[in-house]
Amino acid sequence: MMTSSIVQRVSECFIKPLHPIEDSKQISYLTGWDIAMSSMHYIQKGLLFKKPTTSPNNQQDFIESLLKKLKYSLSHALFHFYPLSGRLVTHKTQHPPSYTIFVDCSNNNPGARFIYATADVTISDILSPVDVPPIVESFFDLNKAINHDGHTMPLLSIQVTELVDGVFIGCSLNHCIGDGTSFWNFFNIWSEIFQSQSCENENDVPISRLPFHYRWFLQGYGPPISLPFKHHEEFISRYESPNFRDRFFHFTPESIVKLKAKANKEFNTTKISSFQALSAHVWRCVTRARGLTNDQKTSCKLAINNRLRLEPPLPQEYFGNTVDVVSAEMTVDELLQNNLGWAAWKVNVAVVNHDDKQVRKMLKEWLESPVVYQLGRHFDPQSITVSSSPRFNMYGNEFGMGKAMAVLSGYANKFDGNVSSYQGYEHGSIDLALTLTPNAMRALELDEQFVNIVV
Incomplete structure (x- = not known):
């Protein structure tokens, strides 16, 4: 049908x-x-x-x-x-x-x-x-x-x-x-x-x-x-998405709390956030599923909102783009031989270091040598890129039909390693939409460390 x-x-x-x-x-x-x-x-x-x-x-x-x-x-x-x-x-x-x-x-x-x-x-x-x-x-x-x-x-x-x-x-x-x-x-x-x-x-x-x-x-x-x-x-190119698989994975509030606690305990800190722990967990599992060689470089890239990072900050109601991409990078061997807490800390450092000074520095560099992002070139198949945010109010939108059953996305901006984060249906939960090659997705679905966390 x-x-x-x-x-x-x-x-x-x-x-x-x-x-x-x-x-x-x-x-x-x-x-x-x-x-x-x-x-x-x-x-x-x-x-x-x-x-x-x-x-x-x-x-x-x-x-x-x-x-x-x-x-x-x-x-x-x-x-x-x-x-x-x-x-x-x-x-x-x-x-x-x-x-x-x-x-x-x-x-x-x-x-x-x-x-x-x-x-x-x-x-x-x-x-x-x-x-x-x-x-x-x-x-x-x-x-x-x-x-x-x-x-x-x-x-x-x-x-x-x-x-x-x-x-x-x-x-x-x-x-x-x-x-x-x-x-x-x-x-x-x-x-x-x-x-x-x-x-x-x-x-x-x-x-x-x-x-x-x-x-x-x-x-x-x-x-x-x-x-x-x-x-x-x-500076313009047309990107045609190859044959990917695109599916949602649901993380309950309880599973997210456990991941955060595990990451902080392993690195002996309290500073790793729930989302940083979750991103690092997905990064490690996807990297394992891809079967990359130990010496290959991999990264966890996160789209990050600059509104509150500027000094003085911009209002959350600022209408436009204020997004940069921060990155934690290492070899596959470093990522997989170390534990979740170590990877999550690297993600945390990338986020924390992106302050007003870094925002202005990156923007100045862009203005002096402009680069227009290309889907086929700026997102490598050894990494993941986490975009959107579970903090966005998605299920609070009603149009006379009660609470929505689901949030879904279209064809746009899908590439190997794309991870779109969504507010989950239940309070405190998170849904992640992953786009991967069919082989990598099959391997991820068999990864015990991954499937034991998702619903």
Whole structure:
């Protein structure tokens, strides 16, 4: 059933901000952190809900009402998150070569795309298989689009897919516009607006946390930032994902507490966090499953939020990218011959050392020699890269259907060794989505140290 099912798009429209955007807000220059994402895919995350139990006639009424409220609340949300309704624009000069990217937030843009689709599948069809079924990729718009495509494609696209017994709300957000923190801040506020208004209420709905839109630039470097390129082909590439396996692993609060205690005891410290211990555990298990030779280099890379690391700190509501990647590196022999605590401490050191001075140093180096991340080149198959965060409020988003059944992601940014972290369904639990080669995934599923920890 899963292989033959096709997601049918029923309707499509564009949603603009509820009110016109002020002239003073119509241009937003991209920072170095934003521009570095130009060749990556859009962020694709979504929530799977169970449909309310009603009669067939009421089912159609429910969907029509849901779509109407989603569109209206999205229009409200876009007024606050107005860059998402815009388009990317580039200004180029030939002599000297210069390439400047900004967001055109003017009211002339069509806005965010909104799609309603149907799929003849059930919640069980999605959640029961061991691996994430391929059809989930069809629950998102803009598959395989890279962020530079935001010059001609919407910067935000929402796809609402009606299943037999459920509804999936998939969000594709241009990664040049925001990082994971920005993504979930937007999703949270959209949900907040949805829950606090009716479609008949034309008045503005107050929101709990206004986004902060004034982008942060290193002193002496912009805005705007001019790249030393003549054409986007000099820094853009298209990545086609090979044949990977993609599946979720669930870690209960109890298993996470045990891992943290084990790591701290082995290194005789109390400073290793739960997430650092979990990341190190996955790193060691995946490295073992890959069967790498002892002298090969391996690393555990973590996407890290710079907002609170800067001095003075940026607000958590800062809308944009503030992400760096920190790394603990060693040989395979060092990683596997030493214990969990030793590896977790190396991860801890990489995180702790990433302070205001290091953030500014890394950004200055980038600005003086810009590098646009390429999926096919900047992520090596001997390492793991841990992104997203279980701290994001994912299950707090409700759209009249109660708590979501699951959080899922699309095609975007999957590579060998990708580890996406999610808030677990039960409080204090963590879900990790791992992307590995089929051989490595099979070996991991047989690794006793790994399977004894997961559910």
